[in-house]
Amino acid sequence: MKYFNTIFVIVFALVVITMIVTIFSIFSSKLRGKLLNKQVKAIKYMTDYSKDDIQAINENMSSIAINSKKNILNKYGEDLKDISTKEAKIKEEGIKIKTKSIKEGLTSNKKYCKHCGVLIDEDSQYCSKCGKKQ
Ligand SMILES: [Zn+2]
Numbered sequence: 001m002k003y004f005n006t007i008f009v010i011v012f013a014l015v016v017i018t019m020i021v022t023i024f025s026i027f028s029s030k031l032r033g034k035l036l037n038k039q040v041k042a043i044k045y046m047t048d049y050s051k052d053d054i055q056a057i058n059e060n061m062s063s064i065a066i067n068s069k070k071n072i073l074n075k076y077g078e079d080l081k082d083i084s085t086k087e088a089k090i091k092e093e094g095i096k097i098k099t100k101s102i103k104e105g106l107t108s109n110k111k112y113c114k115h116c117g118v119l120i121d122e123d124s125q126y127c128s129k130c131g132k133k134q
Pocket residue numbers: 113114115116117118127128129130131132
């Protein structure tokens with residue numbers, strides 16, 4: 001019975017200490033920083049201790065990534081070429097449209113609507129698209 005009482009007191013004291021530390025760390029950024037610093041140190045010890053394992057894992061993952069990329073290129077190389085050609089054509093089209101509208105804006109007597117941004121004649125009082133006054 002006395003033995004149980006001792007264990008109960010120890011467990012109770014640990015719970016109270018943990019609660020106090022938790023509450024303090026909520027309000028004190030200094031304490032929180034110290035606790036986090038301990039975690040950083042633990043990570044440092046862990047990485048020092050497991051250097052070889054970490055290196056092996058990295059090498060394995062790299063070789064998996066390289067091999068899977070090789071496989072993808074071998075299997076779907078032609079499809080990927082086709083996709084990137086199509087994407088380049090779409091981008092080319094977009095650049096042409098942008099260049100054309102910049103040229104129009106710079107050379108012709110046009111301005112952009114203050115409200116919707118569409119290109120309208122310089123002397124027009126109202127926007128031809130949204131109808132708002134300039
Ligand atoms: Zn407009």
